[in-house]
Amino acid sequence: MRASAGNFSLVRLQQAVEVAHRIGKKIFLTINAYVKPHDFAALDHYLDQLAPLAIDGYIVSDPGVLSRIKNRDPQREIHLSTQANTINAAACQFWLQQGVQRVNLARELDLADIAAIRSETEIELEVFVHGAMCVAYSGRCLLSTALTARSANEGACAQPCRWNYHLVEEKRPEQQFPIEEDEHGSYIMNSRDLCLLEQLPQLINSGVNSLKIEGRMKTLYYVAAVTRVYRAAIDGYLADPHNYQCDPLWREELDKVSHRPYATDFLPVGDAAVHAQDSSYIRTYDFIGIVRELVDNNLARIEGRNRFFVGDSIEIIGPQMWQVTFTVPACVDKNDQPLEVIQPNAQVWMVLPDGAQVGDMLRRSKL
Ligand code: SF4
Known part of the structure; x- marks a missing residue:
């Protein structure tokens, strides 16, 4: 999924590191492909270019990549990606001896497995709590390479896995038999999205050190909306574990971002994990703008992301689950000309509700 992303140049990466460190966050760079012999020269060159940057560490899978990083950039923290399929404590201990600080466990593990691993290793453990899943073991899958020559590994x-398949008899290739589970067809390998919001207390008590949210090719709105929900839930539980309750608002928020139907586990690959109806996303809200600048009296410069209109009922969301529904007021462009329609990428000025901050996001219901 990352190959067609607008990936970071070295300059942009350094800028991102500076921004992240300024606000007390870390950046780990993912190099979790399995690398073929002819790719090592490029990998070495890339690592040499990365070495002067102040990234906090690497996320890797391939032992060859791990060893190259240890040679060329030995001080850097190293995490093991879920792609490495770590499913037992012996493997965790092995990676610890190789200099790995944190292991992102395979998604196939259940809570008892995670707790068992925790009891037998001191390495930092990380688990996925939210986002897309593969039906293949932690994404180790050749389906895309075989059918389209596009490598999942790369x-x-x-x-x-999300396509609609039919059955074809060898001597009648023109005749396709639907292998229907219902009127939509059969999406036999179409995994649901993971959502462990309601299992957070058990996960925290299992002793994991880090919770990971999958976000390949997602918008900054998706990342913000999902992360703030899990942040609120984690903070709420740690502040008062005995009286903690999963707030229904949190789940509503997760339903508002673009997602496939949610599931709480990966295995067994049956009704719980596979969504048979279709492979499209459920998307009930559009991300329509972001607050770029705020001056006196809540006057804000908004960067449009999707078309919206003066008079629309929209929501603004911010950190700590802050959100307000309001009606789009009169807007003007940079020349002070009134606007009725705000187009994608437009820069417009409008008055926002009290409490708005730079970075807050605007969204509108599609229903
Ligand atoms: S299971 Fe699907 S999404 Fe995952 S790597 Fe294979 S084809 Fe890609």
């Missing part, structure tokens, strides 16, 4: 998966 970040270019065409997601053929």
